[in-house]
Amino acid sequence: MKFIRRVLLAVSVASAVAGVIRFKGKGVGAIKQGGWRKVTDPKQN
C-alpha cells in the first residue's frame, strides 16, 4: 500500500513538472532573421 502511494505520488509530481514545462516553456517562435520568399519563376532564383 505504501509502495503504491509512493508510486502515485511520484507519477503525479512528474506529471505536474512535465505540465509546467510544456505549457510555460518558451517553445519555438517565429523566424527572427530572414524568411521565405516565393519563387515565381524558377529561373529568377
Place this chain on the structure above:
Amino acid sequence: MIGIGGAGVVGSRVAETLRLFSHQQICVYDTEQIIAQRLAGRLSGGEYQISVVDRNAMKSAKVVVLCGPSPHFSIAKELLDASVSVVSTSDDIADCLNLLTLSQLAIENKATLIVGAASSPGMSGLLVRHLAESFDSIDEVHVALHGTGGPACARQHHRALSGQSIGWHDGEWLRRPAGSGRELCWFPEPVGAYDCYRGELPDPLLIKRAFPELERVTGRVTATRRDRVFSRVPMMIPPQAEGGMGGLRVEVRGMKSGARLVDVIAVAERVGQVAGVVAASTAHAIVTNKIDKPGAHVLGDKSMPNSWLVSQICGAGINLHSFVRA
C-alpha cells in the same frame, strides 16, 4: 498512351496532372478495380478518356507511372521486358537499389526507367540541381521531409523511423539508427518549424548518384515523440486516407565566388500532390521525348531535362520557396 499503376492518392494526382498536360489517352490499373473505376469515372469526359485495364494491358502503353505501394521491381521488370518505359515513385531504399539494377535491361529494350520520381526522392533531386546551378561547386546536401501522401506512404514513413538511415559522409556511407540526430528545420508556412530525425530514406543514395561530387548527403524526416516511440512497433492506428499539408526542404552548401555559401529551397504542399505532379511531369517528358536516353536514371542527373521539369512542376501549381536572410 500513358499507363498509371495504382489509383490511390498519388495515382489520382498523376491522372489529374496528365489531364492538365492534355494527355487524352490514359489507362489505369489497380489491384482493387473499383478504385481504378472510381478514378476513371471522375476524370473521364469530353476528349479525355481514362480506361481501366488489367496488368497485362499496361504493356501497350508507351510509359507507365508506378504509383502503388513498393516494391515496384517485379512490375517494372515486366514492363521493361515489353519495352515500356517506367516512372517509379518508390521511396523504399531496397526497392530503389533493385530498380537501378534494371538499367541494362532497360538499355537492351530501348526503354527508360526513372527511379524515385516522387516528392522525396524526386523533387529533392530536382531542387538540388536547381540550386546547384547558382553555385560554382557544391559539396553538401541535406534533405528534410514533412508529411505523408496516401496510406502506403504513411506506412513507409513509419518504417523509415525504425530502420537504418544511410548518409554519405566524407567518402563513405554511414549507417545510423533512424530516429536519431534531431535537427530543427524550418519549412515554409503553413508548415513552420519541426524537429527532424534521420530516416531510412533513399534520397542520399539517389542524390549521390546524380551528384558524384558531393561529400556529405543526409536525409531527415519530421517526427513527433509519439512517432519515434511507436516506430518500432507495428502501426496500431490505420493511417488516414491522405496526410495533411507537407513540406520538402533542401539545403545545399558549396562555394560561390570563392566564398562558402548555404542556400535553402523548399516546397509546402501535400506530399501526394508533389509526388503526383513530379511523376506526371516525368512521364510527360518521356512521351514528348524530352527524356529519350535508355537505361535507369534519377531526377537531378545531368542527363535529365531538370530545368524543364521544374518549370512544368511549377506550372502545375507547385510553388517553390527560397529562404532569404534578413
